[in-house]
Amino acid sequence: MNPTKQAKIFDTHAKMYGKRRQKTTIDTKWRHELLAKADGDILELSAGTGTNFPIYQNISSLTAVDFSLEMVRYAREAAKETTYPCTVLHKDVEKLEFEENTFDTVVSTLSMCSYPHPAFVLEQMAKWCKPGGQVLLFEHGVSTNPLVGKLQKKVDPFLSERIGCHVDRDMLDYVKHSSLHVSRIESHLFGMFHLIIATKREV
Ligand SMILES: C[S@@+](CC[C@H](N)C(=O)[O-])C[C@H]1O[C@@H](n2cnc3c(N)ncnc32)[C@H](O)[C@@H]1O
Numbered sequence: 001m002n003p004t005k006q007a008k009i010f011d012t013h014a015k016m017y018g019k020r021r022q023k024t025t026i027d028t029k030w031r032h033e034l035l036a037k038a039d040g041d042i043l044e045l046s047a048g049t050g051t052n053f054p055i056y057q058n059i060s061s062l063t064a065v066d067f068s069l070e071m072v073r074y075a076r077e078a079a080k081e082t083t084y085p086c087t088v089l090h091k092d093v094e095k096l097e098f099e100e101n102t103f104d105t106v107v108s109t110l111s112m113c114s115y116p117h118p119a120f121v122l123e124q125m126a127k128w129c130k131p132g133g134q135v136l137l138f139e140h141g142v143s144t145n146p147l148v149g150k151l152q153k154k155v156d157p158f159l160s161e162r163i164g165c166h167v168d169r170d171m172l173d174y175v176k177h178s179s180l181h182v183s184r185i186e187s188h189l190f191g192m193f194h195l196i197i198a199t200k201r202e203v
Helices: 003-020 028-035 069-079 118-128 146-163 171-176
Strands: 041-045 061-066 086-090 103-109 129-140 180-188 193-200
Touching: 003 069, 003 146, 028 103, 028 129, 028 180, 028 193, 041 118, 061 069, 069 086, 103 118, 118 129, 118 171, 118 180, 129 171, 171 180, 171 193
Parallel strands: 041 061, 041 103, 061 086, 103 129
Antiparallel strands: 129 193, 180 193
């Protein structure tokens, strides 16, 4: 999908995400579990309305990115409440440019479903992460349950055009074939949601 059209779809979701930020939902526990590992200078891709901002503890700084202007507006409000320096950039993740080895932790939660080129974004995450740093992912994708997975594949063409995100991506396979070295994976809800802790593969 054209990124401008996709960003506009996410603009229409921003109010709902903004409200959700203030609530405890099924994924709150998983976000806390994963982001407790975040450390130092953080890059968060496709941060939405800033749902994760209050969860980070004892970090040095956060650079958050999103291409939906409405999401960014909410995230900039959320950034005013953080105890650490927080910058929210209005940018397309696939066009972002940072120096190699810039961040101690690179985070993505529920965003890999949206990119036209998820494998490329994983490589960028590995590139921007410092050696010895961590890449933290909380992503959804095709279920490890064959029946649920079949249903997801069937509805994906219809859903992705409307909500801007794919429900049939095999996220574990994408990560397995990336430059990331996985140190831990935890899967939930019929194997549809994954918490992944990874480091940059040593060359
Ligand atoms: C499902 S929401 C998740 C938001 C947030 N990460 C969270 O965990 O609540 C997906 C987010 O990805 C953003 N997004 C999707 N593709 C993007 C891209 N290419 N560049 C920047 N942001 C993108 C959308 O605007 C939206 O805010």
